Amino acid sequence: MGWKSEIIAAAGRIRNHVVQTPVLIANGFGLNHPVELKLEQMQHTGSFKARGAFNTLLGASVPEAGLVAASGGNHGAAVAFAARALGHRSQIFVPEMAGPSKIALIRGIGAELTVVPGEYANAMQMAQDYEARTGAMQIHAYDALPTVAGQGTCLREWEEQGLRADTVLIAVGGGGLIAGALGWLDGARKVVAVEPETSCALHAALAADQPVDVEVSGVAANALGARRIGQICLDLAQQHQIPSVLVSDDAILAAQRALWQAHRQLVEPAGATALAALMSGAYRPAQGETVAVLVCGGNIAPDPFLQAIPR
Template sequence: MTLTRLDVQAAEARTRDYVRRTPTFRASPTLSVKLEFLQRTGTFKARGAFNRQLAARERGELDAGIGIVVASGGNAGIAHAYAASVLGVPSTVFVPETAPAVKVALLRTLGATVVQAGSEYVEAYAAATVFAAERGALFCHAYDQPEIAAGAGVLATELLEDDPGIDTIVVAVGGAGLLAGVLAAVDGRAHVVAVEPEAAPTLHAALAAGAPVDVPVGGVAADSLGARRVGQIGFDLAQPAHARGSLSSVLVADSDIVAARSALWRDYRIPSEHGAATAAAALASDAYSPRPGERVAVVICGANTDAGTF
């Protein structure tokens, strides 16, 4: 399915009463920062979670007694559990046995039934799909569903409304759900820079190969940017955008991510998680160097992190 600006507009109307319109901060005459870490549940993921569940309810696909199921190592599960609690339906979240105890505890606080399956996300994902098929629960993907991506893209619509002079939007990429939404929302009105850790180059590798491919992942941002393969929706939008020059794909080192995260806290008191700081690292490290006078916006998309590590 091709994601379009109309899908993002529909998501904006559908989720308006459930998510926060996060502010845009002007850090300098040529740099704006989208403070998406102020979103409900601490990340942009709440936007897609509400859009997916609300759209399914409109179509009669969301059984109020069975609810939703999602596989996640963290942020997506938290977002879907929160959305389900607001909408009054049960949620089941499959996580790897290695999932951090603090995130498992938060999921349970949100009312989710947590099932630990396997040592990696891919095993939890497989178990979640079986559960959805057997129980009739609404399956919610962490990033590779049209409604998930469209919901995420609303933040780019807000950004361009708040700061219409923006030339370039810089976003971190894991499975590319956020990137897909941003590309659809922007629809050629701004250049997009997709930033990945060198230790998890799923989009970069896919663009080089001409198709999504599995890559080994690791590094400091693996808890949120640890998808082994870029999502098909994100790739289908990214490949033509990259070919026509409206998308740049860059990589940053772990050391640059750590430095950018520290700088965000030191200079702006922004408590970014490593995955979100990956976008800022592209500018701080010159992996992406703006032209003189180029108006750039960087999306800080999440803050589910240990404040004691700053």
């Protein structure tokens, strides 16, 4: 399979359905160099996930039973949004840990929503049961070719916008976004995986040389809290031998504050996780190495405008 051809096809498929998100060359993070930021939190529903959702739906025949997805929040919102735009019904399962802001977002879009006790894995089990019972089409959050190809359009778009950096830092949950980036870049630039210390499925899988279950917790768990990394991501990460670094919750929150204070970019903890690696020193660029950061999500909690979202 050629990832570049899949991503080029995805870009053409979704062009009229997604936002071309802006790029910012930014200072103000306590570093001695500017950082190039791709502001993907400005995508539909507040994260890159709309890319994979639209690519999946536009490339498939959706059954009468509609769509089903399990999500920590952002994927569910994206599937609900894409389904509504394309005239399909959707059933979304989210764990309680998704939080009131993301739950309200999905409800506001109009999906049928079930909030599941526990974590993402519990929501996934219920989504699989629903799929088997109804014949609905399952849209996986990260470990499916159409999803990964859709997410890869983000890096293709960024290069078309003039991406300058030698190295791109990307936060990792289940691995769909970084897998898409690796598929598109194909070794042309260095890619660094960044995960919270308490939700680090890729880091653990690289150490074990296979996907393994991890415990998930912390400030970014409702977006980066996959218990097990996707096989597509692990295969690409191993193929390209990418560095994997971990950051603390305190570092993530410091980066989140810095994005707001320096540039009025209001992002969720997951969206600040890649920047946290630079600010905390978890990733130290070599002399002369230029670095870019993908800001991946903006669905903060608590949402200051929650009351404005229709129920």
